[in-house]
Amino acid sequence: MTIPVALITGITGQDGSYLAELLIAKGYVVHGLVRRSSTTARARLDLLFRDKDIYDKQLFLHYADLDDITTIRRILKKTQPDELYHLAGQSHVGASFEIPESTCEFTAMGTLRLLEIVRDLDKQPRFMHTSSSEIFGSPDELPQNEQTPMRPVTPYGVAKVFATQMTRLYRESFGLFACNAICYNHESPRRGESFVTRKITRAAAAIAVGRQDKLRMGSLGARRDWGSAPEYVEAMWRMLQHDTPDDYVLATGVAHSVEEFLSAAFAAVGLNWKDHYEADPRFMRPAEVSRLVGDPGHAQRQLGWKAETDLAGLVAQMVKHDVASLQASASERP
Ligand SMILES: C[C@H]1O[C@H](OP(=O)(O)OP(=O)(O)OC[C@H]2O[C@@H](n3cnc4c(=O)[nH]c(N)nc43)[C@H](O)[C@@H]2O)[C@@H](O)[C@@H](O)C1=O
Numbered sequence: 240m241t242i243p244v245a246l247i248t249g250i251t252g253q254d255g256s257y258l259a260e261l262l263i264a265k266g267y268v269v270h271g272l273v274r275r276s277s278t279t280a281r282a283r284l285d286l287l288f289r290d291k292d293i294y295d296k297q298l299f300l301h302y303a304d305l306d307d308i309t310t311i312r313r314i315l316k317k318t319q320p321d322e323l324y325h326l327a328g329q330s331h332v333g334a335s336f337e338i339p340e341s342t343c344e345f346t347a348m349g350t351l352r353l354l355e356i357v358r359d360l361d362k363q364p365r366f367m368h369t370s371s372s373e374i375f376g377s378p379d380e381l382p383q384n385e386q387t388p389m390r391p392v393t394p395y396g397v398a399k400v401f402a403t404q405m406t407r408l409y410r411e412s413f414g415l416f417a418c419n420a421i422c423y424n425h426e427s428p429r430r431g432e433s434f435v436t437r438k439i440t441r442a443a444a445a446i447a448v449g450r451q452d453k454l455r456m457g458s459l460g461a462r463r464d465w466g467s468a469p470e471y472v473e474a475m476w477r478m479l480q481h482d483t484p485d486d487y488v489l490a491t492g493v494a495h496s497v498e499e500f501l502s503a504a505f506a507a508v509g510l511n512w513k514d515h516y517e518a519d520p521r522f523m524r525p526a527e528v529s530r531l532v533g534d535p536g537h538a539q540r541q542l543g544w545k546a547e548t549d550l551a552g553l554v555a556q557m558v559k560h561d562v563a564s565l566q567a568s569a570s571e572r573p
Contacts, residue, residue, distance in 0.1 A: 490533020
């Protein structure tokens, strides 16, 4: 039996770590591209795999930045993956207003460069690009599906539109097996600390144990369709196992406000968020998407995939994790 080989860009991120775990459990050999500078970000992977004798047997990490075409081409030629999961990019929407150029460089051009390399390979891997609900920006219809017109309102959204359309174009014009996973927000205890959900659950835990008093945040009115990250990477894998390539909205189909998330997280540790919240203009954005909710029907029909975790379940998992890790670090203190 041949062992399937996958390559993941962005393997050190939240989704990358869950996807690596999933593929390794399925018996894949997994190669990951790692930025030379992201030594600390590797902590997620080290925590998962360091003691499990996986490195150099099933998991191989390679240094390569997304603008380093020759290195990526060399790695792809050497590793000959069957599947290429493209997760890397500047993923913070708020930051994209501060650094629009590098956001486009990595998120938009980085995807095009990868597609170009794949197009030239003799053995072309199946390709999955992690697109985003931000492509819809300010949509006319609700919920959004794969046919909803793209109307991005943030530099990040514009970059994702470019990458999404290029992925479609390489599928339709050059015959690549290329798919877009149009992901709505997906969270977990491994979510980066600057995204709103994790910022809230970490603060709720820290305030509950007396290590923090205030939580400074931006607007609470925005609504998001929040799902659970491990479920979304399962859908990504299913996309590349399907007979034909296509684009899929991955979402729960239900939206909640930031205030609802905040309220649920603080309630989970017996606190009232109103006693600790402080509005901070530094976290307000020049433009907000507010009507994003996805229709995951296509993924359900074609891939048999459905988001299972609701907001209450997600909040409970994240708060529990953050409380436990604070307690563990407190007990380690001399
Ligand atoms: C689908 C999409 O999902 C993510 O992008 P995002 O939705 O912008 O996620 P977020 O957690 O940064 O913000 C959610 C909402 O929360 C509001 N908000 C209020 N106060 C703070 C605050 O203090 N920090 C942050 N970060 N947000 C705040 C903020 O203004 C926004 O309305 C990325 O994975 C992205 O890569 C992606 O593709």
